[in-house]
Amino acid sequence: MTAAPESAWHRYLWLTPRRVGLVALVWVLAVVAHNVVYGLLRGLFEPGWDEPVFFVAATILVPGYFLVSALYTVATLLRRRAQR
Numbered sequence: 001m002t003a004a005p006e007s008a009w010h011r012y013l014w015l016t017p018r019r020v021g022l023v024a025l026v027w028v029l030a031v032v033a034h035n036v037v038y039g040l041l042r043g044l045f046e047p048g049w050d051e052p053v054f055f056v057a058a059t060i061l062v063p064g065y066f067l068v069s070a071l072y073t074v075a076t077l078l079r080r081r082a083q084r
Contacts, residue, residue: 013072023066030058 034054041051 009072010076013069014076015069015073019069020066023062023069027058027062030054030062034058 031054034051034057037054038051042049
């Protein structure tokens, strides 16, 4: 089902199967990048230091985007169904 653009945000928030796979891939890459960067730089910093950029991407940004997109997609589908 192809959706007609309803707002400027529709292009970025509408979830398709391809975009769901892309979000999952980005999440996995952020987790791997966090572990790789942390492992490579761990000896340069004090104990307890953690690499924050990829950690925040993997734990807050990517899941947050997915949640907002999922809610937008469901709300749009329900609104269209109610208009029929």
